[in-house]
Amino acid sequence: MGKELNPQTNGFHHHLNGDGPPLPGGDLPDLLVLRPGLLYKVFEQEFLAKFNVLKAFESPLPLDKYLLRHAQAARAILCEAIVTRITADLLLQLPALELVVADGTGVNHIDLAACRRRGIAVTNTGDVFSEDTADYGVGLLIGVMRRLTRADAFVRRGAWPAAGEFPLGLKLRGKRVGIVGLGNIGTKLAKRLEAFGCKVSYNSRTKKQSARYDFHPTVVDLASHSDILIVCCSLTEKTRHLINDGVLSALGKSGILVNIGRGPIVDEKTLVSYLVEGKIAGAAMDVYENEPNVPSELFGLDNVVLSPHRGAFTEEAFGDALKIVMGNLDAFFSNSTLITPVSTNE
Amino acid sequence: MGKELNPQTNGFHHHLNGDGPPLPGGDLPDLLVLRPGLLYKVFEQEFLAKFNVLKAFESPLPLDKYLLRHAQAARAILCEAIVTRITADLLLQLPALELVVADGTGVNHIDLAACRRRGIAVTNTGDVFSEDTADYGVGLLIGVMRRLTRADAFVRRGAWPAAGEFPLGLKLRGKRVGIVGLGNIGTKLAKRLEAFGCKVSYNSRTKKQSARYDFHPTVVDLASHSDILIVCCSLTEKTRHLINDGVLSALGKSGILVNIGRGPIVDEKTLVSYLVEGKIAGAAMDVYENEPNVPSELFGLDNVVLSPHRGAFTEEAFGDALKIVMGNLDAFFSNSTLITPVSTNE
Numbered sequence: 001m002g003k004e005l006n007p008q009t010n011g012f013h014h015h016l017n018g019d020g021p022p023l024p025g026g027d028l029p030d031l032l033v034l035r036p037g038l039l040y041k042v043f044e045q046e047f048l049a050k051f052n053v054l055k056a057f058e059s060p061l062p063l064d065k066y067l068l069r070h071a072q073a074a075r076a077i078l079c080e081a082i083v084t085r086i087t088a089d090l091l092l093q094l095p096a097l098e099l100v101v102a103d104g105t106g107v108n109h110i111d112l113a114a115c116r117r118r119g120i121a122v123t124n125t126g127d128v129f130s131e132d133t134a135d136y137g138v139g140l141l142i143g144v145m146r147r148l149t150r151a152d153a154f155v156r157r158g159a160w161p162a163a164g165e166f167p168l169g170l171k172l173r174g175k176r177v178g179i180v181g182l183g184n185i186g187t188k189l190a191k192r193l194e195a196f197g198c199k200v201s202y203n204s205r206t207k208k209q210s211a212r213y214d215f216h217p218t219v220v221d222l223a224s225h226s227d228i229l230i231v232c233c234s235l236t237e238k239t240r241h242l243i244n245d246g247v248l249s250a251l252g253k254s255g256i257l258v259n260i261g262r263g264p265i266v267d268e269k270t271l272v273s274y275l276v277e278g279k280i281a282g283a284a285m286d287v288y289e290n291e292p293n294v295p296s297e298l299f300g301l302d303n304v305v306l307s308p309h310r311g312a313f314t315e316e317a318f319g320d321a322l323k324i325v326m327g328n329l330d331a332f333f334s335n336s337t338l339i340t341p342v343s344t345n346e
Numbered sequence: 347m348g349k350e351l352n353p354q355t356n357g358f359h360h361h362l363n364g365d366g367p368p369l370p371g372g373d374l375p376d377l378l379v380l381r382p383g384l385l386y387k388v389f390e391q392e393f394l395a396k397f398n399v400l401k402a403f404e405s406p407l408p409l410d411k412y413l414l415r416h417a418q419a420a421r422a423i424l425c426e427a428i429v430t431r432i433t434a435d436l437l438l439q440l441p442a443l444e445l446v447v448a449d450g451t452g453v454n455h456i457d458l459a460a461c462r463r464r465g466i467a468v469t470n471t472g473d474v475f476s477e478d479t480a481d482y483g484v485g486l487l488i489g490v491m492r493r494l495t496r497a498d499a500f501v502r503r504g505a506w507p508a509a510g511e512f513p514l515g516l517k518l519r520g521k522r523v524g525i526v527g528l529g530n531i532g533t534k535l536a537k538r539l540e541a542f543g544c545k546v547s548y549n550s551r552t553k554k555q556s557a558r559y560d561f562h563p564t565v566v567d568l569a570s571h572s573d574i575l576i577v578c579c580s581l582t583e584k585t586r587h588l589i590n591d592g593v594l595s596a597l598g599k600s601g602i603l604v605n606i607g608r609g610p611i612v613d614e615k616t617l618v619s620y621l622v623e624g625k626i627a628g629a630a631m632d633v634y635e636n637e638p639n640v641p642s643e644l645f646g647l648d649n650v651v652l653s654p655h656r657g658a659f660t661e662e663a664f665g666d667a668l669k670i671v672m673g674n675l676d677a678f679f680s681n682s683t684l685i686t687p688v689s690t691n692e
Contacts, residue, residue, distance in 0.1 A: 038511050038514075041511070042514070131517070131518075131519045131543065132492075132515075132517055132518075132519075135488060135492070135517075135518050135519075135542055136488070136492055136494075138484065138488060138542075139485065139488030139489065139492055139494050140494070142481060142482070142484060142485030142488070143485065143489070143494055143495075143498070145660075146481070146482055146485055146656065146660070147656070148482075148485050148486070148489055148494070148495060148651070148653065149489075149494060149495045149498035149499070151652075151653045151654055151656055152489070152495035152499075152651055152652050152653060153495070153498075153499060154654060155640055155645075155652035155653065155654050156645045156652060157645075158642070158645070160637075160638040160639075160640065160654045161638045161639060164638070165384050165387070166654045166656060166659075168384075168388075168659050168660055168661045168664060169478075169656065169659060169660045169661070170660055170661060170662070171477070171478055171481075171660040171661070171662035171663060172477075172478075172481050173477045173478075173481075173662075174662075191541055192538075192541045192542060194541070195537055195538045195540070195541035196481055196484075196538060197477065291506075292506040292507045292510070293506075293507060294501055294506065296504070299501075299502045299503075299504070305494070305498055306497075306498050306501035306502060307494065307497045307498060307501065308497055308500060308501050308506045308512045310492065310493070310497055310512060310515065313512075313514050313515060314491075314492070314514055314515045314516055314517040315514045315515070315516060315517070316516070316517035316519075316520075317517060318514060
C-alpha cells in the first residue's frame with residue numbers, strides 16, 4: 001500500500017515535487033508526511049483527495065534537502081506514532097509549521113515543549129483507540145495466562161496427537177490485577193476485568209475520586225499487592241523505566257506483567273532477565289523499547305505473548321481515527337477550533 | 347506423568363493386578379481407570395492414596411481380558427472426557443459397576459440411557475470449569491478478531507522489522523454476538539461480552555425467563571442476526587452437527603464462529619470448506635470432531651485460532667475438580683448423597 005501510485009495520484013505527486021506545471025488540485029493545502037504510518041497507508045486516497053501531500057518518504061533527496069526544497073511553506077504535518085520523531089531540530093527546518101497532527105493517541109514522539117515555544121498546535125486522535133486497546137489488554141492477559149498463542153502454535157505444528165497434553169493455564173477469576181495508569185484505557189480495562197471476577201486496584205499520578213478501586217501510592221506498592229500488573233499509562237519522562245527491577249521484584253515469582261502502554265515505560269533489559277531467569281511467571285507485551293526490534297531472548301519462551309504494537313489497530317478504530325485526523329486538518333485550514341488538541345504544557 | 351511408578355505405588359499396582367499377596371492398603375476401595383485423563387495424571391498420588399486404582403491402561407492384557415480378570419468387582423470408574431467412551435457394551439463387562447465419575451462437565455462420552463437401565467449413577471464436575479471456559483471463549487474471540495495468535499507468531503519468527511505492518515484486526519464493541527446454548531458457560535460468557543460493548547442474543551432449547559438477552563427460536567435465525575456465533579451448548583444427539591451449512595451460510599461472509607462446546611456440534615467438514623473458500627471471515631476452535639486430530643487444511647490459515655481443548659484447563663479449576671471427584675467418590679463409598687449427580691433421563 002502507498003508505494004504503487006495510480007496515474008491520478010501520480011499527477012499530484014509530480015506537481016507536489018514542484019518539477020512540472022501546476023495541475024488541477026494545485027490549490028489544495030499542503031500536508032507534509034515524512035514517513036507513512038498505517039493510517040496514511042490505509043487511507044492514502046482520502047488524503048490525496050483533500051491535500052497536496054508532500055511525500056518526503058518518496059523523495060530521493062536527504063530529508064533536510066527535501067524539506068528545504070519542498071516544505072518551507074508547509075503549515076501542517078501528519079506524523080505516525082512509532083518511528084517519526086518531531087524534534088526541536090526538525091521544527092527548525094519547518095519555519096511555516098503551525099500544526100502537528102498525530103495519527104494515534106500517544107504523543108511521546110513529539111517534543112511538546114519545542115512545539116509550545118514555537119506556538120505549534122498538536123492534535124492526537126482523542127479517545128478512538130481506547131476501547132480496542134483495553135480489549136487487547138484483556139486478550140494479551142488471557143493469552144499469557146491461558147497460553148493461548150502457544151496452544152495455537154502447538155496445534156498448527158501438528159504436535160497435539162503425539163504430544164498429548166498441553167500444559168494447564170492459570171485462572172483469571174479472583175486474581176489481583178494492578179493497573180498502572182487509570183486513564184481512558186485503564187478505566188475501560190478495569191471494567192472488563194471486573195466481569196472476569198478479577199480484583200482491580202491501581203496506581204496513578206493522583207488518586208481518582210471517581211474510581212472505586214483501591215489506590216496504591218507507588219507502583220512498587222501496587223506490584224507487591226498484585227498477581228498481575230498491566231501497564232497502560234502514557235510515556236513521559238516521569239514514566240520512563242517506571243517498571244524497573246524494584247517493581248518486578250515486588251511483583252514476584254508468580255507475577256505476570258502486561259504492557260499495552262509504551263515500550264520504554266518498562267526497563268526491557270531487566271524484564272528480559274526476569275523472564276529468562278524465571279523471576280516472574282510471564283509477560284505479554286504489545287510494545288517494546290526499540291520497535292520494531294524485540295529482544296530475541298523472548299522468542300523461545302513459552303510464558304510470553306509478543307504482539308507487534310497492535311493494541312489500537314482495528315479497521316473500525318482506523319476509520320474513526322481518519323475522521324478525527326481529517327476533522328482537525330479541516331478545522332485548521334478553515335481557521336476553526338481543533339477537535340482534539342493536545343496540551344503542550346507538559 | 348503417571349507412567350513412571352515409584353516403589354510405593356508399584357506396591358499397590360502389584361497388589362491390584364492380583365498377582366501377589368495382599369499389601370497394606372488392600373482394603374482401599376477399587377477405582378477403575380481405563381485411560382488416565384489429565385486430572386488423574388496431575389493428581390495420581392491423591393487417587394493412589396485413597397483407592398486401589400485398577401490401571402487398565404498399564405496392563406498388557408486386551409481391555410476385555412483385563413476387565414474380566416481384574417474388574418469384575420469394581421463398583422466405580424473414573425473416566426476422562428476426551429477419548430474414553432462408556433458404552434453399553436463396556437457396561438456389560440462391568441457387572442458390579444454402580445458409579446461413573448466423569449472428570450469434566452460434559453458427559454456426551456457416556457451412554458446415559460445404558461447407565462439408567464442398569465441403575466448406574468453418573469457424576470460430573472458440576473460448574474467448576476464454567477468460569478474458565480467462559481474466559482477462554484473471550485480469549486478465543488479476541489484471538490481471532492485481533493489476530494493475536496498470528497501476531498505472536500509474526501513477532502517470534504522475526505518478521506516485524508522486515509515485514510513492517512501486521513494486518514488490522516476487528517473491533518469487538520458493537521458487534522452482535524449470538525450465543526448458542528445459554529447455560530452456565532453461555533451466561534458467564536454473555537456477562538463478559540457485555541463489558542466489551544457487544545450486543546448479546548442467544549438460542550437455547552427454550553427461552554430463558556431470567557435472561558434479558560434477545561432469544562432467537564432457531565440457530566439459523568440467530569446466525570442471520572449475528573456477526574459472531576459462539577457455540578457453548580452441550581453435545582447431545584439433538585445438537586450434533588447443529589452448526590451446519592445452513593447456519594454458516596446465515597452467519598455469512600463477514601461472520602466469525604467460535605466453538606468452546608464440543609467438536610461434533612459443528613459439521614467440521616463444512617466449516618473447513620467455508621473457511622478455505624472465504625465464505626465466513628474466521629473461526630476460533632477449542633474442540634474438534636475427531637480430537638486430537640485437527641483438519642490440516644486449517645493449519646495454514648491466518649483467520650483461525652486453533653486450541654487443543656484447553657477451555658476449562660487451569661490449575662485452579664483442576665484443584666476444584668479434584669475436590670468434587672473425590673467428594674463424589676467419598677459419598678458413594680460411604681453411602682452418602684452424591685454431590686454432583688448427572689441426570690441419566692436424557
